[in-house]
Amino acid sequence: MNIKKLVSALPAVCILFCIALEPAAAAGADASAADLRFQAIHTKEWQWRLAQRLAREPNDGGVSPALARVDAAAQEARRAYWEGILAELDALQPDALSPAERLNYAVYHAQVAALLDAQRFREYEQPVNADSAFWTDASYAARRPLRSLDDYRNYLRLLEALPDHFAQQTANMRAGLARGFTPPRVTLAGRDVALVSVAEARQPEDTVFFTPFRNMPSSLPAAEQDALKARAATLIREAVQPAYARVLAFFRNEYLPRARTSLAAQSMPGGKAYYQSKILEYTTTRLSAEQIHAIGLAEMAKIRAEMHATMAQAGFKGELPAFLQFLRTDPQFYAKTPKELLMHAAWTAKKFDAKAGQYFGYLPRRRFAILPVADDQAPFYTAGRGGPGAYWVNTYNLPARPLYSLPALTLHESAPGHAFQMPVAQEQKGVPPFRRAYISAFGEGWALYAERLGVEMGIYETPYEHFGMLSYQAWRAARLVVDTGIHAKGWTREQAQAYLMENTALARHEVETEVDRYISWPGQALSYYLGQMAIQEARARAEQALGPRFDIRHFHDTVLQLGSVPLPVLQQRIDAFIADGGPSPYPAAP
Incomplete structure (x- = not known):
């Protein structure tokens, strides 16, 4: 079955994505004005995401000293904000954008639409599934290498913030439980093992959260290291372990026994629209x-x-x-x-x-x-x-x-x-x-x-x-x-x-x-x-069209240079690759 035909037969998708690579209809000055309006929208929204701690700057290797708020009020505010952003995007004319910005628009529009859908269906009320949970996500910071005194101090602030974050997540789970928005009970059995490993550890030093203090940088003075270790042990014992214990009790005694027994996403609130x-x-x-x-x-x-x-x-x-x-x-x-x-x-x-x-x-x-x-x-x-x-x-x-x-x-x-x-x-x-x-x-x-x-x-x-x-x-x-x-x-x-x-x-x-x-x-x-079908189809199309001019390195580089994009955008990019004769996207590439 030809995946390209299936994709191209869907006009609603092309409204979102394919238009991004159609020829521009506006003159240069108009395109620049449209570009500026679009850039203002996504720049504003990105700065808001950073402030909300929903994103990090690329190449940010530091440790955030706080966790995002996830309570119902914050979640509703995000829904309203992204709804406004999507309205601003829909008010633009994508064909007035420059080629580069039309591609960016296609990716960004789809991204915001997906974020908004998640808020509308209140997916935050199910912060656990068979694959991951907020309590395992919380431990990732402990597995990252800490390199500076600021990193360690920020990490300690993160431990201080963890109990409140867990309380917000638990409240969300209760709200989801009340309306049947949970993972199926059968998929949750045994998923409390990561909670147990922290809540029931005999010593703070036995938990994953003490990991950064087991091998500290030699650049930190010994006295500073001792003070940081002591503070970490206190926070893990008095804040982190009790927070894990509370979630463990809730999960075992309240959440798991009352989680839904049906399997289908279509049986959840939102039904077929949610699964679609x-x-x-x-x-x-x-x-x-x-x-x-x-x-x-x-x-x-x-x-x-x-x-x-x-x-x-x-x-x-x-x-x-x-x-x-x-x-x-x-x-x-x-x-x-x-x-x-x-x-x-x-x-x-x-x-x-x-x-x-x-x-x-x-x-x-x-x-x-x-x-x-x-x-x-x-x-x-x-x-x-x-x-x-x-x-x-x-x-x-x-x-x-x-x-x-x-x-x-x-x-x-x-x-x-x-x-x-x-x-x-x-x-x-x-x-x-x-x-x-x-x-x-x-x-x-x-x-x-x-x-x-x-x-x-x-x-x-x-x-x-x-x-x-x-x-x-x-x-x-x-x-x-x-x-x-x-x-x-x-x-x-x-x-x-x-x-x-x-x-x-x-x-x-x-x-x-x-x-x-x-x-x-x-x-x-x-x-x-x-x-995979979309990439294979795009490659087969390029090989057939370009014949001996086809260079597998140029094709792979062209695909990967895009980053992550919707599949219709990938197909449109390979159309352009073929029309241009299959060149490398990197002028200096061999």
């Missing part, structure tokens, strides 16, 4: 649940045919279920220690380094570390995550972490996936700060495309590793079926788990963790495969 808003946010299209379900089924059939061909290459005699059972149980496919798993991940990352210059003209300056997922998060964490500076590998439950899938995971999360794509976007010059925001359809689509790219790059050395890549492809295509099945077609949790077990080589633990994530985070799972 999540489809728009995560896919940047107005495709319906039915259309997406059909795409998933069609793509699964294609991937299954590839799986059978790869099984034959491996010399396996038998049907797919038997092969999947073999992969899930044979010891040769599993690391014996966490270090072994991390070393295999590092080996794949270095194999990419050897090929990077053949596929990319622009290489990001920022490197990344390969790190194990923290113990308090690992039981319910995905197999890996990547971003600027880090690729986290989940070493918990090694029998659920097959080595044959690790190359695909590494390409997705490290390079040329997230730990590569995000720094490239951050290193672009002259881009307004709102363009640094992450759009799942683009970012996850690129990372999934990176897995397929590994075939061309020669990363997969055995039929089993190639099958691991196909299993990951099937996993993402299956998400189109499972997410829409759960949230629009009445699927049960068991039905969704069975579909993944039958169509992928994922371990039972990972299947259960992933399905609970889709149930409690509607729409997000749709972004991956639809995004």
Whole structure:
């Protein structure tokens, strides 16, 4: 099914996005005036976001001394503010903007619309799901390196502010509970483990929040270090641990027993409109649940045919279920220690380094570390995550972490996936700060495309590793079926788990963790495969049109230079790339 045709057949989407790259209708002076009006709007709004602590400046490596207010009054004020911003944007004439600002307008309009939708549906009343929660988010500051005295002092102020922030979040959860706006109860079981690790720690020094004080910079005098450690221990004992204990009691005694038992997003307040808003946010299209379900089924059939061909290459005699059972149980496919798993991940990352210059003209300056997922998060964490500076590998439950899938995971999360794509976007010059925001359809689509790219790059050395890549492809295509099945077609949790077990080589633990994530985070799972399809379609179109002039490095650089954009904007940019003859977006690129 042609994703470009599906996108281009949606006039409502093109009103939002595609117009951004249409030829300008205004003269230079008018375009400049329109540009100035648009710049004034987004500059004003961005400064407001910073003041609200809803955003940070790019390259801000410091520690914020406070947390954003999240109470109902602050949330309603944000709804009203973004409603006003959207009205100002709608009053502009996008075709009067310069080409660069029309692209910015397309991204920004979609971003503000998604932020406003989240406020209108009061998503802040559900600050927890099977994947994350505000209490795990709060611990991220403790995992960041602190380098200066100001960093440490700001961190201590953050600890002081934490109890009030938790109280606001708990009040929001109670409001969501009262109207049935919660994650399904079945997806929340055991999600209190991170609360327990702090609330029931015997000493403040045993909690994650003491992490920055275990190895302090030598530039700080010993007496200063001792004073900071003492203050931290006091705040953790008297403020942080009691706050975690209160949330733990609320979660166990009030929230979990009364959380909704239905699974579908369409059964929540807002019904079908709510789920459609999540489809728009995560896919940047107005495709319906039915259309997406059909795409998933069609793509699964294609991937299954590839799986059978790869099984034959491996010399396996038998049907797919038997092969999947073999992969899930044979010891040769599993690391014996966490270090072994991390070393295999590092080996794949270095194999990419050897090929990077053949596929990319622009290489990001920022490197990344390969790190194990923290113990308090690992039981319910995905197999890996990547971003600027880090690729986290989940070493918990090694029998659920097959080595044959690790190359695909590494390409997705490290390079040329997230730990590569995000720094490239951050290193672009002259881009307004709102363009640094992450759009799942683009970012996850690129990372999934990176897995397929590994075939061309020669990363997969055995039929089993190639099958691991196909299993990951099937996993993402299956998400189109499972997410829409759960949230629009009445699927049960068991039905969704069975579909993944039958169509992928994922371990039972990972299947259960992933399905609970889709149930409690509607729409997000749709972004991956639809995004990959858009990139693959754009590449195929460019290859056909440009013939021998097509340079894979120029295509990849053009895609990544955009940062994160809605899929229709990506398609329009590749149209321009083709019309221009396929040049590098970087004049100095080889």
